[in-house]
Amino acid sequence: MLADSFETIIQRRRSNRRFDPAIAVADEVIERSLKRAILSPNSSNMQLWEFYWIQSPEEKAKFHALCLGQSAAKNTAHLVVFVTRQDLWSQRAKWNLSRIQESLQGKEPGKMEKRGLQYYSKLMPLLYRQDPFGLFTGIRKAMCFFMGIRKPFMRFGGKADQRVTVHKSCALAAQTFMLSIAAEGYESCPMEGFDAVRVKKELGLPSGAEINMIVSVGKGTDEGIWGERFRLPYENVVFKR
Numbered sequence: 001m002l003a004d005s006f007e008t009i010i011q012r013r014r015s016n017r018r019f020d021p022a023i024a025v026a027d028e029v030i031e032r033s034l035k036r037a038i039l040s041p042n043s044s045n046m047q048l049w050e051f052y053w054i055q056s057p058e059e060k061a062k063f064h065a066l067c068l069g070q071s072a073a074k075n076t077a078h079l080v081v082f083v084t085r086q087d088l089w090s091q092r093a094k095w096n097l098s099r100i101q102e103s104l105q106g107k108e109p110g111k112m113e114k115r116g117l118q119y120y121s122k123l124m125p126l127l128y129r130q131d132p133f134g135l136f137t138g139i140r141k142a143m144c145f146f147m148g149i150r151k152p153f154m155r156f157g158g159k160a161d162q163r164v165t166v167h168k169s170c171a172l173a174a175q176t177f178m179l180s181i182a183a184e185g186y187e188s189c190p191m192e193g194f195d196a197v198r199v200k201k202e203l204g205l206p207s208g209a210e211i212n213m214i215v216s217v218g219k220g221t222d223e224g225i226w227g228e229r230f231r232l233p234y235e236n237v238v239f240k241r
């Protein structure tokens, strides 16, 4: 049963913070897992993400320090830095446009294709465009306010909304990656304990990029599991309406 396999993977994935340095993780495991991560759902298929695979012993040592020396970043077989690239919105919108245009193969666009072309040529610029004076943000916020008076309207105005959007999608990719690592028989730990300024500098990233999380991978140990897995009771967090 597919659901049984999925349950096994979910139960198997734990944040492990002590890896066995003697056991390597083959590159193919990471490659397969990154390919699966790329298939994650993401906002408007804009794919405003990048994945930096840290492999070399020198870089891994640097990243251990950048992750504040925490044990989850020590003795890792690999590290993957999940990065958001909100700044690449125009490039990615054009990429999506070109994919639709290619699929037409010279034919006239149908209803679906027309909608797609409009979506990436008109709506994406409207949602993502920024200017130094915050003019577009002002226009978006005013639009959301007035259009939302009488009927439901997507509230997507300011820079923070855009950041939330790209981080949501990137975190989903990180989750797919970690589940894949569990399915491959290894352990991982997601981390937000790092110096984002220095990580960006180390990776040579521009100001528009942001670090979503860093995931360490290795063969975990029993000592790497910090106790029982407890969660709030189902009734406390699930509300039927």
Ligand SMILES: Cc1cc2nc3c(=O)[nH]c(=O)nc-3n(C[C@H](O)[C@H](O)[C@H](O)COP(=O)(O)O)c2cc1C
Pocket (backbone or CB within 6 Å): 013, 014, 015, 016, 017, 070, 072, 189, 190, 191, 192, 193, 194, 213, 229
């Ligand atoms: C966004 C995010 C950031 C995290 N940052 C860290 C971290 O910096 N260091 C760490 O040891 N664990 C970190 N964790 C792991 C959590 O502590 C862990 O997922 C949680 O305690 C639940 O345990 P489980 O993953 O074993 O189910 C992070 C998890 C998430 C989702």
